[in-house]
Amino acid sequence: MEHQCSACCHxxxxxxxxxxxxxxxxxxxGMDFFFRADDGxxxxxxxxxxxxxxxxxxxxxxxxxxxxxxxxxxxLDPSGACSIHDIRPEGCRLYPAVWxxxxxxxxxxxxxxxxxDGFALPRATRDAVGRLAKRLQxxxxxxxxx
Numbered sequence: 001m002e003h004q005c006s007a008c009c010h011x012x013x014x015x016x017x018x019x020x021x022x023x024x025x026x027x028x029x030g031m032d033f034f035f036r037a038d039d040g041x042x043x044x045x046x047x048x049x050x051x052x053x054x055x056x057x058x059x060x061x062x063x064x065x066x067x068x069x070x071x072x073x074x075x076l077d078p079s080g081a082c083s084i085h086d087i088r089p090e091g092c093r094l095y096p097a098v099w100x101x102x103x104x105x106x107x108x109x110x111x112x113x114x115x116x117d118g119f120a121l122p123r124a125t126r127d128a129v130g131r132l133a134k135r136l137q138x139x140x141x142x143x144x145x146x
Contacts (some may be wrong), residue, residue: 006054006080010070010111015136020089027087033074040144041136044089046071048077054080087124089131097125099133106130 016024016034021042024033034042049069075084082088091098095111097106098130106129108116 004080006052006072006076006114007056007070007111009073009076009080009082010046010055012042012044012046012073014073015131016044016091019140021089023087024084024089027084035144040140042143043140044137045074048141049068050078051079052076052080053111055064092138094125094129094132097121097129099129101133106135 021034025031033045035045037043049071051070052072056070073082075082075088077083082092095110096116096119098109099105100107106126108119108120108121110116113119
């Protein structure tokens, strides 16, 4: 199902595993595409506006209510396509499934994805999100201790 949507690729806080980082660095050597956040997690950078096509969930924004332009992921091209789709981070691959720390379980991100009604959350995806959350946390703890 194609929604012509890139809303989830704007104003992101996409966390990266060490393997995500290595894979992307190999394909884009020397590119400054991530940063280490104060909490020790590695995150994808965003770039300055303009927003890419599809930033508003496939709908045209209401100019009367838009006060700021969304900041697209550094790898999102103006047409709303991911320029690293084949090597994108694991969190991007699993989206709209996300880890909810309060629930200690995976769920669909219906707050930022307007299209979750078109997705199912199978057990395999739920388990993959849980494993990713544990790996990200372990890598973050190791970074903070070093």
